[in-house]
Amino acid sequence: MALLAVEVALQRILEDVLPLGAETIPLDQAYDRVLAEPVSALRTQPPFDGSAMDGYATRGVDCAVAGARLSLIGEVAAGSVFSGSIGEHECVRIFTGAPLPSGADTVVIQENVKIPTPGVIELLEPTATGQNIRLAGIDFRQGDPLIEKGCVLGPAALSLAASANHARLAVVRRPLVAIISTGDELLPPGSTPGPGQIISSNTYGIAACARSVGADVLDLGIAPDRKDALSARVKQAMEAGADVLVTSGGASVGDHDIVREVLSTEGMILDFWKIAIRPGKPLLFGKMGKTRCLGLPGNPVASFICSQVFLKPLLARLGARPFGQHIRNAISGADMPKNGPRQDYVRAQLEERKDGQLIATPFSMQDSSMLRIMANAGGLIVRPPFAPALKMGDLCPVLIPG
Numbered sequence: 001m002a003l004l005a006v007e008v009a010l011q012r013i014l015e016d017v018l019p020l021g022a023e024t025i026p027l028d029q030a031y032d033r034v035l036a037e038p039v040s041a042l043r044t045q046p047p048f049d050g051s052a053m054d055g056y057a058t059r060g061v062d063c064a065v066a067g068a069r070l071s072l073i074g075e076v077a078a079g080s081v082f083s084g085s086i087g088e089h090e091c092v093r094i095f096t097g098a099p100l101p102s103g104a105d106t107v108v109i110q111e112n113v114k115i116p117t118p119g120v121i122e123l124l125e126p127t128a129t130g131q132n133i134r135l136a137g138i139d140f141r142q143g144d145p146l147i148e149k150g151c152v153l154g155p156a157a158l159s160l161a162a163s164a165n166h167a168r169l170a171v172v173r174r175p176l177v178a179i180i181s182t183g184d185e186l187l188p189p190g191s192t193p194g195p196g197q198i199i200s201s202n203t204y205g206i207a208a209c210a211r212s213v214g215a216d217v218l219d220l221g222i223a224p225d226r227k228d229a230l231s232a233r234v235k236q237a238m239e240a241g242a243d244v245l246v247t248s249g250g251a252s253v254g255d256h257d258i259v260r261e262v263l264s265t266e267g268m269i270l271d272f273w274k275i276a277i278r279p280g281k282p283l284l285f286g287k288m289g290k291t292r293c294l295g296l297p298g299n300p301v302a303s304f305i306c307s308q309v310f311l312k313p314l315l316a317r318l319g320a321r322p323f324g325q326h327i328r329n330a331i332s333g334a335d336m337p338k339n340g341p342r343q344d345y346v347r348a349q350l351e352e353r354k355d356g357q358l359i360a361t362p363f364s365m366q367d368s369s370m371l372r373i374m375a376n377a378g379g380l381i382v383r384p385p386f387a388p389a390l391k392m393g394d395l396c397p398v399l400i401p402g
């Protein structure tokens with residue numbers, strides 16, 4: 001039977017995924033969160049006509065000519081209000097951000113005056129009516145829509161929400177992804193491996209992919225290849241309320257590849273197992289209640305590429321976060337043979353020519369255990385199933401992992 005195509009597998013993974021619910025959180029924790037409800041202004045900003053400069057508030061008609069003299073009748077700074085009113089040929093010392101005194105419609109900046117005698121200012125040049133004033137509401141008025149639902153909150157949006165007087169915001173809950181590595185041979189980084197043992201690496205790439213699309217990660221460590229040990233960790237993931245359960249390793253057909261069986265025993269309804277991708281063929285997907293289960297192959301590069309191609313879009317959809325794979329057109333830096341039945345993600349070195357043309361040169365070794373090559377690959381040349389041979393200089397799509 002033909003293996004499921006990558007696009008079909010992705011469709012099946014995303015098929016009925018709805019964004020998670022909302023939670024209301026303090027503004028200072030809302031950076032990079034996805035807004036669940038639109039934000040509108042709870043107040044008008046600025047709430048009053050105010051001065052944009054340090055200087056003297058006066059009437060435009062009284063400062064139309066150089067040499068005009070005005071009597072100084074008081075002072076107003078930001079945070080206070082001048083209680084009187086400005087009359088003909090009068091002014092009030094004013095500072096940036098202070099409300100304009102009643103009767104004033106213009107601010108003369110202090111660099112443009114001299115003080116011939118205390119209590120009097122003299123204009124060095126004319127100032128037009130309305131200069132250096134910020135009118136009430138020029139930024140926004142109460143009730144104005146300010147930030148759309150679905151926006152990923154960046155620094156300026158957060159300051160805007162604060163200015164509009166929101167102390168808390170409704171944001172989409174972050175998906176929780178539980179990660180279990182499986183394999184008797186695995187030890188955490190920093191250990192001293194014994195005979196036959198290696199260091200477990202996959203979790204770190206998987207977790208980083210998850211975090212890059214706004215997910216929270218629950219690392220459930222390394223489970224040995226025993227059904228009871230893996231079951232216990234799966235139960236932990238379910239008890240923690242994981243939206244997505246990712247396993248790494250044990251997905252293939254060997255005697256120790258127990259993931260599919262254990263997940264099924266724990267209640268997973270299998271959707272698919274094995275797809276037409278290289279690396280990553282033994283990928284499995286199913287649902288355990290509301291929890292989506294993604295069984296990644298153990299080979300480190302397969303685990304990473306499947307996280308990029310399948311896990312990231314799934315988590316982004318759950319978190320209502322905009323997401324698209326970064327695909328660029330390149331020309332191949334080498335001849336490539338015709339492809340087999342699986343969509344191949346060929347690790348390639350990228351180079352940008354002076355004219356902007358991207359050149360992707362495949363590494364000569366493509367073993368799915370080789371993390372150094374993966375980490376040095378600027379991109380993955382995507383070779384669809386049965387793609388014909390490529391000549392050096394032919395166009396090819398390149399996925400840039402994020």
Ligand SMILES: Nc1nc2c(c(=O)[nH]1)N[C@H]1C(S)=C(S)[C@@H](COP(=O)(O)OP(=O)(O)OC[C@H]3O[C@@H](n4cnc5c(N)ncnc54)[C@H](O)[C@@H]3O)O[C@H]1N2
Binds near residue numbers: 201
């Ligand atoms: N007879 C067949 N054998 C295999 C097939 C097949 O179709 N028929 N598929 C191969 C493919 S493709 C892949 S990919 C691997 C994936 O198998 P598993 O998911 O069962 O992975 P493991 O056997 O557990 O591990 C494979 C390899 O990766 C190392 N590994 C596992 N986990 C980690 C980790 N967290 N960090 C670092 N390295 C890890 C493990 O030691 C193995 O070397 O199966 C092929 N076999």
Ligand code: MOO
Binds near residue numbers: 278279280281302368
């Ligand atoms: O996923 Mo495997 O060889 O296709 O690494």
